[in-house]
Amino acid sequence: MSGTSEGPATAGDLARPTVTERHVDTSSRVPAGSSPGPSAPPAACAPPAAPALPAGPADAPAGDAASPRAFQAAFATAPLAMAVVDREGTVVTANASLAVLLGVEAAAIAGRSASDLVDLASDARTWQAYREVLGGGQGRLRCTRRLKHPDGHSLWVQITVTPLPPQEQAVLVSVADIGPRRELQARLRHLQMHDPVTRLPNRTLFFERLTAALEAEAHEEGGTGRIGLCYLDLDGFKAVNDTLGHRVGDRLLAAVAERLTRCADEAGQARAAAPLVARLGGDEFALLVEDSTGTEQVADLAQAVLTALRAPFDLSGQRLSLSASIGVVERRAAGTSATGLMQAADTTLYWAKADGKGRWTLFDPERNAHRMTRQALSSTLRAAVDRGEFALEYQPLVGMEDGGVHGVEALVRWNHPRFGMLTPNRFIGLAEEDGSIVQLGRWVLATACRQARRWQLDHPDAPPLFVSVNVAVRQVWDSDLVADVAEILAETRLAPHLLQLELTESAVMGSAGRPLQALQALSDMGVRIAIDDFGTGYSNLAYLSRLPVSVLKLDGSFVRGFQYENADGTSAHPNPADEVIVEALIQLAHRLGLTVTAECVETASQASRLRGIGCDTGQGWLYSRPVAPHLIAELLTSGACPLA
Secondary structure, eight states, X not given: OOEEEEXXXXXXXXXXXXXXXXXXXXXXXXXXXXXXXXXXXXXXSSOOOXXXXXXXXXXXXXTOTTSHHHHHHHHHHOSSEEEEEETTSBEEEEOHXXXXXXXXXXXXXXXXXXXXXXXXXXXXXXXXXXXXXXXXXXXXXXXXXXXXXXXXXXXXXXXXXXXXXXXXXXEEEEEEEOHHHHHHHHHHHHHHHBOTTTOSBOHHHHHHXXXXXXXHHHHHSSSOSEEEEEEEEEETHHHHHHHHOHHHHHHHHHHHHHHHHHHHHHHTTTSSSOOEEEEEETTEEEEEEETOOXXXXXXXXXXXXXXXXXXXXXXXXXXXXXXXXXXXXXXXXXXXXXXHHHHHHHXXXXXXXHTTSXXXXXXXXXXXXXXXXXXXXXXXXXXXXXXXXXEEEEEEEEETTTOOEEEEEEEXXXXXXXXXXXXXXXXXXXXXXXXXXXXXXXXXXXXXXXXXXXXXXXXXXXXXXXXXXXXXXXXXXXXXXXXXXXXXXXXXXXXXXXXXXXXXXXXXXXXXXXXXXXXXXXXXXXXXXXXXXXXXXOOOGGGGGTSOOOEEEEOHHHHGGGOSBOXXXXXXXXXXXXXXXXXXXXXXXXXXXXXXXXXXXXXXXXXXXXXXXXXXXXXXXXXXXXXXXHHHHHHHHHTSOOOO
């Protein structure tokens, strides 16, 4: 425990020194004027004569209430414990209240060192302040001390040292018992720092302990220097409150707290201290492991908690079962902040719930880095379009029979200022989640159509290329795609048949209502509709005859089965089943009047086999990687496809 003190409160407002509490046995006798302090004043050979107490007015008659005798009587009988101390630090006289408070004979106090009597020399700052007051300074010293009473109990007192008038050459030391006040403060603090439902430490006390455990001094003075945390949330607790009421919910929380405390006590049996169990609010609890020995220890605690909570709860005849999800974090205390630790625990708890609940999950830095990256990308997606951070690359679509480039697929790239060039798989899913795909998709569509028209104008002698643009299903639902396409085609003056819109199979199959109407309107406009990644979704072939689709794009996983040799020339084993499936799909598509494009064509043997079974168009690294617009312009000039 610790006490506080004030330095001499002069006109200059000296700062209050902080002191360390000290047990002082007030029953021991020491030579007058002696002190354990750094530089005690010289001891007096004998107690000097007591200075006169402050007198009343000089003309006061004998027996008047303001006479010196009256002042002496007031001093002797005052309920406040006081002593007059000379400039050498020796007690000259003390009243009965001080003797009673300290549990000693009044006669035994005079002649003793005041600093020994009330522990004023236990720290250098207080000792120096006390010496300044004794030396005649105009300041005043106030400090708090815990003294040891002769009967064995501790006594909390507040000590005030005040100078008497200069002619008295003495100071007045008053000692006030503040034990009851401190007890009241302790009770109030306990109420403030503990949850009324579970009696566990609350969020405030938990963070106080956590912050103290992470301070440099805490993990530099021994121990493991590590810290562990189990952040726990009850699964389905809201349903208990909603169906059985908050009174039952509170009883359940109290029962959970008992089991958590039992788990913590068992975990702390072989250690100096048990983990701290706290209720952070609602149905969230935390178990803080100071000086943890490693991940295994904290993981074992989390598993013990899960096991303890699986047993049914019997609440006044009401039998309830529940589970919990726990995020587990264990790391070195050095360099860790309370905020960082709690963020990691909260993230890990979310993973535990997302992974199926009723389990504990260990914090994974790589997984967290991926999450942070997603969050950073998601928060800047919308503004990135306005800042011009996106660009398009184009991959040729090559005719299998003539080897000519018939069209290109527009592929968006994000030149992120922090993460560099990002491919669509890094951000398209995020754009679909937050709705920014509508804004981004319209920009891609307009940019691709504008570029296709520019190629057409710059190379009038070359056959015009059609441009294929990917469209997310959310663009169909959350925007007027038909109106957007019509406006962009009119603005860029690109012929509708030179625009192809690609939708994934899962987005197209089962289309009804507004999506089907939009696809039909686009087809009637002359725009070609392609099903992308065909063969990986529903593969409901009946819809092919009902949808206004003109192109099937076979997923690359099928095309890889045609590979007789790898790109580096080594042999590969083809998958006969893939060949059979692809051949059947091509024949079916042709009978329905559709053309087929094969994705991920990487070797000449793949291209040869696909050509042999009637595939119309190929796309892949055999022909070209996605490239910048000016390289497509060079390709139109040369009439070949030398970009692979």
